[in-house]
Amino acid sequence: MVDAVLISVALALLLNLVVALIVIMRRREGDDWLLAVLLVTTSGAGVAVLLSRLTHTERMIDIALVLTATAVVTAAVRAAARIHTPPAAAAGQGEST
Amino acid sequence: MSAAVIMDIVGALLVVSGVVFFTAGTVGLIRFPDVNSRLHALTKADNLGLGLLLAGVAMLWASWLIAGLLLLTWVLALLAASVSAHLLASLNNPALKSAGTAARARHGSRDSSSRDHSSRDHSAQDHSTQGRGVSGHGTDR
Numbered sequence: 642m643v644d645a646v647l648i649s650v651a652l653a654l655l656l657n658l659v660v661a662l663i664v665i666m667r668r669r670e671g672d673d674w675l676l677a678v679l680l681v682t683t684s685g686a687g688v689a690v691l692l693s694r695l696t697h698t699e700r701m702i703d704i705a706l707v708l709t710a711t712a713v714v715t716a717a718v719r720a721a722a723r724i725h726t727p728p729a730a731a732a733g734q735g736e737s738t
Numbered sequence: 739m740s741a742a743v744i745m746d747i748v749g750a751l752l753v754v755s756g757v758v759f760f761t762a763g764t765v766g767l768i769r770f771p772d773v774n775s776r777l778h779a780l781t782k783a784d785n786l787g788l789g790l791l792l793a794g795v796a797m798l799w800a801s802w803l804i805a806g807l808l809l810l811t812w813v814l815a816l817l818a819a820s821v822s823a824h825l826l827a828s829l830n831n832p833a834l835k836s837a838g839t840a841a842r843a844r845h846g847s848r849d850s851s852s853r854d855h856s857s858r859d860h861s862a863q864d865h866s867t868q869g870r871g872v873s874g875h876g877t878d879r
């Protein structure tokens with residue numbers, strides 16, 4: 642019973658992810674790539690954790706941890722690049738990207 | 739009803755409520771008109787959904803070690819979302835964009851005026867060297 646709930650929740654998460662990525666790809670706005678990174682991170686971590694419980698494999702939780710840690714690194718690198726970029730160039734980058 | 743069954747039920751309820759918030763965040767991501775409002779949908783709804791989902795799975799595992807790992811996962815997800823949201827919001831700030839346009843215009847005028855000053859300085863140095871009858875550089879120190 643609980644396994645059926647977990648499987649349906651995992652499928653719902655994957656469906657959410659696929660639909661959102663399709664919409665983001667079609668939209669083609671500059672800053673949506675970071676939104677896509679966040680979405681993949683949260684949805685991927687959720688699916689990994691659900692699979693860990695379904696397969697009774699604790700190692701799958703490490704996958705969720707790595708996904709979120711990678712997202713933190715991505716955000717930190719982007720923030721560091723933003724700090725070292727002059728405001729005028731950053732605003733121009735925001736307009737163009 | 740045993741404690742294990744109760745924990746399974748509570749865990750399943752938490753997981754289902756987590757996916758409801760995930761779906762709400764995805765709908766917001768699709769429907770909201772601009773990046774700033776999409777940020778709200780993604781960072782708030784998705785992270786709350788992830789937290790509920792992780793809490794539910796922690797209940798199902800019934801292990802403190804795994805609960806700690808899942809808590810760490812959620813904290814990292816919150817960190818990533820908050821930094822990214824701040825970045826995107828600052829890049830999409832209309833005041834910053836208009837200030838950036840004005841700053842670029844000022845930089846452009848300053849560069850051209852500095853080039854004019856440097857060309858005038860060079861011409862002044864040429865006049866002074868011609869007055870003293872010295873040619874070439876490095877002879878006067």
